[in-house]
Amino acid sequence: MILSDKTITQMLADGTLKISPMTEEQIQPASFDIRLGNTFSVVEDTPSGIITLGEEIKYRKITADKYLILPGQFVLATTMEYFELPDDLTAFVEGRSSLGRMGLFIQNAGWVDPGFKGEITLELYNANRCAIELTAGRRVGQLVFAKMDAPAIAPYNGKYQGQTGATGSRVFLDKDA
Numbered sequence: 001m002i003l004s005d006k007t008i009t010q011m012l013a014d015g016t017l018k019i020s021p022m023t024e025e026q027i028q029p030a031s032f033d034i035r036l037g038n039t040f041s042v043v044e045d046t047p048s049g050i051i052t053l054g055e056e057i058k059y060r061k062i063t064a065d066k067y068l069i070l071p072g073q074f075v076l077a078t079t080m081e082y083f084e085l086p087d088d089l090t091a092f093v094e095g096r097s098s099l100g101r102m103g104l105f106i107q108n109a110g111w112v113d114p115g116f117k118g119e120i121t122l123e124l125y126n127a128n129r130c131a132i133e134l135t136a137g138r139r140v141g142q143l144v145f146a147k148m149d150a151p152a153i154a155p156y157n158g159k160y161q162g163q164t165g166a167t168g169s170r171v172f173l174d175k176d177a
Contacts, residue, residue: 003089003145005029011089017145018084031094031142037078037119038136040067041166059168067134069104069126076166079120080137087115087151091143093122099140103128106141114148115155118163 003011005027011017012027019032026033043051044058051057059076069075085091090113095106105125112120122140126132134140159170 001147002030003147007147008032008145011086016086017089019081022081026139028142031144033139034093034120034141034143035080036122036134036136036138036140037080037165038065039063039078039165041076041168043074043168053171053174056172057169059166061166065136068131069124069134070131071126071129074123074125076168077122077124077134077140078164078166079122082117082119082164083112083143084117085112085114087155088148089145090114090148091145093120093141093143095141096139102132103130104132112143113156113158114152115157117161119165119167121160121163121167 008017008027012019012022022032026035040062041059042062044060046058067075067077083091090111093107093110093112095104099106103126105127107123120143124134159173160167
């Protein structure tokens with residue numbers, strides 16, 4: 001079941017869902033607006049020109065209130081907000097249609113697990129032929145919350161728990177390598 005503004009407001013009031021910082025205006029009829037944070041990460045070039053899944057990827061971290069994303073560029077960004085989801089709530093990350101119409105694709109693999117705590121790392125891609133100026137604090141998408149039929153037996157406690165800033169891939173820590 002998708003949560004309504006009434007339920008989101010109630011969960012925030014009783015502390016079962018935590019979001020900080022936030023404003024009342026971010027609560028929408030069936031979602032919560034997320035804003036762009038001020039940290040960005042760009043994959044560093046490798047001597048071989050190849051990124052492998054088994055080795056740690058190096059990123060150049062940038063802190064700025066404005067970031068120019070070039071045509072065809074991929075960059076990691078973060079939400080301004082830090083989230084704490086209870087064990088029976090999940091969320092879908094959706095980009096703003098207005099930004100998609102400019103050629104800016106926003107994603108985070110699309111899913112936030114129950115029990116997750118942290119800022120949400122966003123993967124941004126500029127599909128336009130023009131650069132796009134990104135500004136910290138601007139709305140870039142929304143979270144759509146869904147109530148699960150029961151609390152998760154094993155809520156999220158993975159390698160991104162508690163993340164802040166534009167957090168790079170930690171796929172090299174996977175056990176299935």
